[in-house]
């Protein structure tokens with residue numbers, strides 16, 4: 001299930017291995033050992049009899065992540081450790097596994113500065129968050145007084161000072177950059193990304209362990225920086241059995257919940273594989289499932305199971321048609337002072353489907369996002385411009401188009417575009433939607449070298465995977481009001497669709513999959 005990791009990989013730079021510092025790499029300090037007196041050993045052995053090993057505790061908290069948890073404990077050992085990259089699709093447990101594993105890393109004390117980049121609005125907020133977490137406890141309460149650097153080079157200098165102080169006190173420091181791919185979407189994000197990836201070379205502090213968490217593969221990053229290549233651990237998508245183990249863990253009535261999951265999990269798993277979305281979708285369903293029961297502690301026999309199954313079936317069908325939306329509760333202000341709190345809490349909440357809120361983060365599948373973008377373009381652009389906007393290779397080639405267009409045809413297009421804007425979002429047939437969808441997904445396929453459009457984001461199945469569930473996604477988007485479906489057109493005999501989202505929301509969705517939407521929006 002899990003792809004093999006490549007521990008201590010060879011590096012692309014000549015002075016890559018900290019164990020054999022032949023180049024400019026700093027001399028590794030010997031790994032610090034816990035105090036090893038007879039008394040300490042005895043105490044440790046005694047403790048081991050009563051306590052579970054860190055690995056056991058970790059494995060219990062991480063169903064489906066045995067291999068990753070073991071690798072984490074091994075590769076997180078401090079001083080000197082190569083940077084570590086955890087990569088894999090959305091909600092595959094990267095953050096959870098890392099944060100739990102860090103609790104078990106020895107020796108202590110250690111300091112963790114965790115930057116949840118998805119919750120941070122700008123480079124400056126990132127600098128502020130990291131430096132605040134590294135400042136001594138006395139000054140962290142007055143973090144407003146902390147001078148926040150504007151320039152990345154000043155940040156590196158300030159970071160080095162803060163880390164040197166902690167290293168001098170014997171503290172190992174873990175610098176975690178979660179959702180690293182987000183940096184790309186920031187202004188001058190490419191440069192900042194390269195700088196973050198080169199921190200190992202820039203800081204030269206062996207007791208500092210850099211950990212990057214991302215949906216993109218290592219090659220997406222390290223081929224462009226030429227810096228030391230990290231160890232990496234791959235987090236594949238969960239299988240349905242693994243998700244079942246995760247959901248079953250610690251349930252007060254395992255027999256009842258197991259009989260519920262045997263009915264509800266597989267159908268929903270076809271719609272989403274994200275654990276957080278499944279948890280959110282299953283919770284209200286389980287309450288429904290239990291409605292006929294007087295006693296929630298009861299162990300259901302076969303006849304009760306049958307009755308519960310009949311009771312839940314219609315609700316299950318409705319749930320499968322819903323789009324999963326998870327609101328983020330993190331406001332920009334909250335982000336400014338602290339980064340780390342945001343992520344977990346923001347993801348567990350399940351949003352309502354009322355209206356089309358703009359402050360939500362949408363945890364849709366990649367294909368649903370592309371479909372929504374295709375629908376937005378189909379509603380927004382005149383159909384006659386499709387051929388020009390999406391050339392035969394699927395791409396948008398504005399320059400060539402401009403050169404080739406005659407003044408007369410440009411004028412005609414302008415008039416049409418104006419009419420379209422006056423009329424509001426237009427309707428379109430399914431064929432047009434699918435054609436645009438195919439074009440824009442093929443563009444993204446060409447860009448697979450890009451961080452955000454990595455294989456992992458496509459769930460390892462490539463763009464064919466995107467196409468396969470498109471009709472299911474379409475009905476989900478309609479049910480959740482992102483698209484509306486009109487009655488069949490008497491002339492064409494088929495239904496027409498209309499996008500209900502505005503440009504801001506479309507741009508937000510586009511950013512989340514790094515799709516250059518503005519290139520495809522026709523503007524006069």
Ligand SMILES: Nc1ncnc2c1ncn2[C@@H]1O[C@H](COP(=O)(O)OP(=O)(O)OP(=O)(O)O)[C@@H](O)[C@H]1O
Nearest residue numbers: 061062063089090091092093094095096246275276
């Ligand atoms: N093995 C697991 N056991 C229990 N809960 C899990 C497990 N894996 C994931 N989850 C839950 O699923 C949700 C998403 O997990 P997490 O944030 O760790 O994923 P991620 O891979 O970091 O996602 P992203 O790439 O979107 O940041 C969290 O609520 C987390 O607790």
